Amino acid sequence: MRRLFHLNIPGALAGLVWFAIVALPVYWMVVTSLRNQAGYLTADPLVPGKPTSAQYHRVIQVGFLSYLRNSSVVTFSVVLMVLVFALMAAYGIVRGRGWIASGTFRLFLLGLAIPLQAAIIPIFFIVNKLHLYDTLPALIFPTAAFSLPIAVLILVNFLRDVPAELYEAMKIDGASEWQMLWKLATPLSRPALLTVGIFTALGAWNGFLFPLVLTQSTSTRVLPFALYDFQTQFGINVPAVLAAIVLTTLPVFALYLLGRRQLLTGMTAGFSR
Amino acid sequence: MRADRKRMGASPLLALPALGLFAIFALAPMIVVVVLSFTNYNGISSPHYTGLANWSRFLHDSTTHHAIWISLEIMVLSWLIQTPIALLLGVFISGRQRYRSVLAAVYFVPLLFSAAAIGITWKNLLDPNFGLLANLTHRLHMSWFPVSWLGNPGLALYMIIFIIAWQFIPFHMLLYQAGARQIPHSIYEAAEIDGAGRVRQFLRITLPLLRNTIVTSSVLILVGSLTYFDLVFIVTGGGPGFATRLLPLDMYINGFERTDMGYASAISVVLVAAALTLSLLLIRITGFGRFRSSHEGA
Numbered sequence: 294m295r296r297l298f299h300l301n302i303p304g305a306l307a308g309l310v311w312f313a314i315v316a317l318p319v320y321w322m323v324v325t326s327l328r329n330q331a332g333y334l335t336a337d338p339l340v341p342g343k344p345t346s347a348q349y350h351r352v353i354q355v356g357f358l359s360y361l362r363n364s365s366v367v368t369f370s371v372v373l374m375v376l377v378f379a380l381m382a383a384y385g386i387v388r389g390r391g392w393i394a395s396g397t398f399r400l401f402l403l404g405l406a407i408p409l410q411a412a413i414i415p416i417f418f419i420v421n422k423l424h425l426y427d428t429l430p431a432l433i434f435p436t437a438a439f440s441l442p443i444a445v446l447i448l449v450n451f452l453r454d455v456p457a458e459l460y461e462a463m464k465i466d467g468a469s470e471w472q473m474l475w476k477l478a479t480p481l482s483r484p485a486l487l488t489v490g491i492f493t494a495l496g497a498w499n500g501f502l503f504p505l506v507l508t509q510s511t512s513t514r515v516l517p518f519a520l521y522d523f524q525t526q527f528g529i530n531v532p533a534v535l536a537a538i539v540l541t542t543l544p545v546f547a548l549y550l551l552g553r554r555q556l557l558t559g560m561t562a563g564f565s566r
Numbered sequence: 567m568r569a570d571r572k573r574m575g576a577s578p579l580l581a582l583p584a585l586g587l588f589a590i591f592a593l594a595p596m597i598v599v600v601v602l603s604f605t606n607y608n609g610i611s612s613p614h615y616t617g618l619a620n621w622s623r624f625l626h627d628s629t630t631h632h633a634i635w636i637s638l639e640i641m642v643l644s645w646l647i648q649t650p651i652a653l654l655l656g657v658f659i660s661g662r663q664r665y666r667s668v669l670a671a672v673y674f675v676p677l678l679f680s681a682a683a684i685g686i687t688w689k690n691l692l693d694p695n696f697g698l699l700a701n702l703t704h705r706l707h708m709s710w711f712p713v714s715w716l717g718n719p720g721l722a723l724y725m726i727i728f729i730i731a732w733q734f735i736p737f738h739m740l741l742y743q744a745g746a747r748q749i750p751h752s753i754y755e756a757a758e759i760d761g762a763g764r765v766r767q768f769l770r771i772t773l774p775l776l777r778n779t780i781v782t783s784s785v786l787i788l789v790g791s792l793t794y795f796d797l798v799f800i801v802t803g804g805g806p807g808f809a810t811r812l813l814p815l816d817m818y819i820n821g822f823e824r825t826d827m828g829y830a831s832a833i834s835v836v837l838v839a840a841a842l843t844l845s846l847l848l849i850r851i852t853g854f855g856r857f858r859s860s861h862e863g864a
Binding site for chain 1: 577588595596598666671678683732736741764793837
């Protein structure tokens with residue numbers, strides 16, 4: 294009786310219901326992406342047909358690889374910029390004294406509360422003024438700017454725990470601030486940098502509003518916006534649209550399989566624990 | 567000079583690159599948006615000053631007022647739906663049983679998709695003719711169950727709230743899982759010896775000890791609800807009619823489809839003000855500021 298009680302039957306049942314709610318759409322998406330259009334219109338949606346990669350070929354034919362390249366360039370640049378800039382800023386804030394350091398930190402904390410959606414019109418205005426409209430930098434700079442507050446917050450919290458004695462020891466050995474930053478702070482904050490990197494990369498990879506508003510031509514198109522465009526381009530060929538979604542998600546999914554814990558920590562960066 | 571620098575610690579100049587980028591693309595926009603809200607700007611020619619025209623329109627535009635109402639509705643309903651589900655399932659998967667970790671691995675899958683991907687998938691899944699939902703209700707002889715959710719002005723908003731929940735519950739579940747795992751096992755053992763059942767343990771131990779997580783998660787849901795955009799833009803575009811036209815979408819449509827960026831700026835200012843006020847208010851009420859100090863120990 295006691296053992297049965299420990300099984301938590303209502304919990305397990307609710308758990309299974311939610312499992313179905315999550316798993317069914319994803320299963321349907323993958324199975325449907327492997328059909329041809331006729332199969333989509335006539336076959337039982339839950340029973341996989343004879344799988345065909347035709348839709349995947351089609352997606353690749355219509356420029357998917359160049360959108361993939363754009364997305365990779367944007368994501369890589371944003372992550373690099375955020376890691377370097379945020380680490381430098383966090384180091385300056387933690388090791389600096391006086392109102393400049395604390396004021397800088399407070400400014401970034403305030404930035405956490407600025408919603409990106411509400412900034413989109415002035416950003417459009419500024420990007421136009423800088424003659425960046427419809428270029429990849431138009432996506433890179435604002436995305437990086439909006440990733441900075443949380444990155445700085447995480448890194449400041451992390452660097453604060455580095456014992457001051459370590460810096461003192463290096464300073465006695467004649468190390469400059471730059472050397473302490475690159476030889477001490479950087480290697481020590483590797484876990485935090487990984488978290489920040491993942492968080493930033495996901496935001497850049499999945500971002501939709503900036504591409505929607507700040508780019509228009511196919512040469513600057515990134516994946517989330519390409520998905521939106523495929524919807525009109527493929528019309529009622531739903532399997533092709535879903536194939537594009539599967540392809541876009543594949544890199545993140547691979548990351549999930551390889552390092553689930555790191556990925557999930559990166560996602561709740563700054564909010565959990 | 568050199569001794570002076572040593573006493574000063576690291577140069578604050580190290581923060582300059584981050585500060586510069588942040589100032590140009592996040593802080594300056596906050597000033598520009600206020601200025602633009604007093605102009606007539608179509609996105610191409612230079613903006614020119616029109617005084618309070620946009621603001622007086624804001625006070626009288628019934629579409630925008632409706633959009634505010636929709637945003638509030640989404641905010642409240644999202645919190646009511648996401649909090650209990652994420653809390654219960656998060657505590658559930660904080661257990662180390664094998665079947666629970668398998669379920670957890672699946673629960674987190676929605677986090678991997680972009681809002682665009684989720685929106686497009688659900689839009690097609692809900693297609694009244696060929697979608698999975700229509701097929702399932704037909705198969706289960708549930709003819710009373712509506713299949714045209716997105717085409718029905720009375721139902722579309724609820725479906726949007728459901729899809730938003732599908733997208734974000736995993737995130738909050740993750741917060742609750744982490745929170746619940748911090749609770750020492752010995753407390754539950756002691757309660758068990760005292761004869762407390764599971765429900766009692768949950769109400770007396772888990773819930774109070776998760777207080778900080780509940781606050782964090784709630785703040786994120788409430789403030790986040792104000793700024794939902796991508797998903798709704800893709801799934802319904804605000805329709806049918808104005809049924810799902812929330813405030814950020816009203817801003818987008820005014821700014822980029824009707825190219826009335828002056829008026830859209832006024833809406834943006836309201837959005838920023840609302841988000842900041844709500845954040846500060848919640849911090850004040852709930853002591854959310856403690857989240858920072860508890861973070862410093864991590």
